[in-house]
Amino acid sequence: xxxxxxxxxxxxxxxxxxxxxxxxxxxxxxxxxxxxxxxxxxxxxxxxxxxxxxxxxxxxxxxxxxxxxxxxxxxxxxxxxxxxxxxxxxxxxxxxx
Numbered sequence: 001x002x003x004x005x006x007x008x009x010x011x012x013x014x015x016x017x018x019x020x021x022x023x024x025x026x027x028x029x030x031x032x033x034x035x036x037x038x039x040x041x042x043x044x045x046x047x048x049x050x051x052x053x054x055x056x057x058x059x060x061x062x063x064x065x066x067x068x069x070x071x072x073x074x075x076x077x078x079x080x081x082x083x084x085x086x087x088x089x090x091x092x093x094x095x096x097x
Contacts, residue, residue: 048090050093
């Protein structure tokens with residue numbers, strides 16, 4: 001008789017544990033910290049996009065400058081200025097938000 005109680009007790013415990021495991025679902029809390037982190041990630045992505053666009057524009061400007069028979073130093077300075085402006089815009093985006 002004691003053996004039967006043990007078996008029933010263990011079986012009940014096993015079913016209760018399985019029910020708890022199946023019934024629980026993973027929960028993800030949305031905190032203010034997570035929202036701020038997501039905002040910073042969006043800002044970084046935006047700044048990366050701005051810098052990439054600046055690099056593309058600078059490359060095209062340098063090619064146009066070289067095709068117009070400008071001096072190499074003038075073309076480099078023009079490209080450098082465009083890239084610096086893009087970097088500045090990216091920093092401003094990240095710092096203002």
